[in-house]
Amino acid sequence: MSEPNVLSIDEGAVRWLTLNRPGSLNSFNAELHDALLGELDRAAADTAVRCVVLAAAGRAFCAGQDLADPAVAPGAEPKDLGAVVARFYKPLVERLHAMPVPVVAAVQGVAAGAGANLALNCDVVVAARSASFIQAFAKIGLVPDTGGTWLLPRLVGRARALGLAMLGDRVAAAEAERLGLIWSCVEDSALHDTVQRLAQQLAGMPTAALVATRHAFDAAQGLSLSEALDAEARLQGTLGNAHDYLEGVAAFGAKRAPRFTDRC
DSSP states (O other): OOOOSEEEEEETTEEEEEEOOGGGTTOBOHHHHHHHHHHHHHHHHOTTOOEEEEEESTTOSBOSBOTTSTTTSOOSSOOOHHHHIIIIIHHHHHHHHTOSSOEEEEEOSEEETHHHHHHHTSSEEEEETTOEEEOOGGGGTOOOTTTHHHHHHHHHOHHHHHHHHHHOOEEEHHHHHHHTSSSEEEOGGGHHHHHHHHHHHHHTSOHHHHHHHHHHHHHHTTSOHHHHHHHHHHHHHHHTTSHHHHHHHHHHHHTSOOOOOOOO
C-alpha cells in the first residue's frame, strides 16, 4: 500500500500536515494537490484544531510543479497551463487565506516556484538556515503563480519583487529573513522544535482575533486609510463582544493565564 501524499498528525490543538512525495522533492501533481486541499478542508472543519503547520518530508520543502505531470508536460498537443492554475493552485491559495486558524510553514531545503509561494501564503514562515527560496518561473518562460504576483510586492516591495521574479536567483533563508520575505531563519537542527513551540503558542492565543488580523491586512491593501480605519472599527466592535476579549481582560486583571476558546 502506497504512502499518503500528505501525512496528518495532531499534537494537541496543532495539526501537522506534511507533504509526502520526497522522491519528487514534494513537487505538485494532481494527487498531491487534492490530498493537501482535502487535509486543509478537514483541519478547517475540525474545531479542535487551533493551528496548522505545513511541513514536508525529505530534503526539500517543495520543488513546485512536477513538470513530468501529464497535465503540464510538453507534448504533441499544447497544454493549457492556465487551466491547471485555475483548477489546482487558485483553490489551494484561497483555502490557505480562508483558514479559520493560523498556518505556519516549516521550510527545509529548497522551496521553488509554486513551492516557494505555497510557503509564503502561510501566516508565519520559519526556515532552516540551509533552506532557500527560488522564484523559478521566468527560467521556463512563465510568470509567478500560486499568488506570487500578489504576494511578492506586498512582502518585499516592487523593486525587489521584480528582481526576484525576473532573475529567478536562489535566496538563502537568512537573506529571505533580512528581506522580510519570511518571519525567521533558524539553525537546521532547531527547525522542528522552533516551529513546534511557535505553533503551540499560536494555538493558545485568541484564534478569531489572529485570523481577523490576517483578513484585515489582506483587505487593507485595497483600501484607503479612512476605509481601513472603518474596517478596524467594525472588527473591534465584533471582537470586543466576544468571549476572548472578555477573558483576556479578566485574566490580565487577575494576573492569570487566559483561556481563549473562540474560533472562526
